[in-house]
Amino acid sequence: MADIDQPETENARLDRLEWLIMEQLKQKGLTTVSIYEAEFANLAEYTRHMVATENRKARKFEDGLKPEIRKVVRPMRLPTYAEVDDRALLVE
Numbered sequence: 050m051a052d053i054d055q056p057e058t059e060n061a062r063l064d065r066l067e068w069l070i071m072e073q074l075k076q077k078g079l080t081t082v083s084i085y086e087a088e089f090a091n092l093a094e095y096t097r098h099m100v101a102t103e104n105r106k107a108r109k110f111e112d113g114l115k116p117e118i119r120k121v122v123r124p125m126r127l128p129t130y131a132e133v134d135d136r137a138l139l140v141e
Contacts (some may be wrong), residue, residue: 067095067096067098067099068099070075070092070095070096071092071096071109072097074088074092074113075113075122076090076113076114076115076118081141082114082118082137082138082141083138085113085114086110086134086137087102089109089110089113093106100130103128103129103130104128104129105130106125106130107128107129107130107132107133110130110133110134110137111123111133111137114137116138118140118141121136121140122137122140
């Protein structure tokens, strides 16, 4: 059993930080898909293992879309980030 007083490892800290960054990245309020995409692309540079494949990147991007856009795009199960972005722009 792990000791709960043990300091967090560097990798665990980085994993937690990456998760927090991606959780905070959502398309909010009046933000357009274009602005969200630019913020997502920028933060994805710092969370590379969370978006290591095209499919993971597409799902993460999709997860952060506004609910009314996500509910139209998600059932399409588009395989790439670029395709999800394109469809989200069309839906918007």
